[in-house]
Amino acid sequence: MSDHTFIQTKALLQATLVGAVIGLTLFGLSIAQQAQADPATVKLYKTHCQSCHMPNGNARAKPLNFTDSEWKHGSSHREIAACIRDGVKGTAMRPFKDKLKPAEIDALADYVKAFEKPADAKN
Secondary structure (H helix, E strand, C coil): CCHHHHHHHHHHHHHHHHHHHHHHHHHHHHHHHHHCCCHHHHHHHHHHCHHHHCCCCCCCCHHHCCCCCCCCCCCCHHHHHHHHHHCCCCCCCCCCCCCCCHHHHHHHHHHHHCCCCCHHHCC
16 A cells, blocks of 8 residues: 555545544434433423324434434424424424423423434434
């Protein structure tokens, strides 16, 4: 192996390692956020969300999956909270504004966003 090829290979390995570390760190933060979630929020999720979105947010139906980084109705806290609060017309997602307090909707929005896996950690 020439010195040039060795240097290119070494640089590629270093870049791959850095990407893997960043991906695992971000994935770990998501898991840590869920582990630190308020027990009341976890209970709300289990009661109102889990039957459609699954325990870990990884529903088989793509529109219901929180882990694939694809948010059809927006990925910001405000957009996710709006989907929970107002529902999504034309889908099975019903509004929860009459069942949950605004603080509970905000907590659920943060909780489901934490299921999202970074693009590098999907597979």
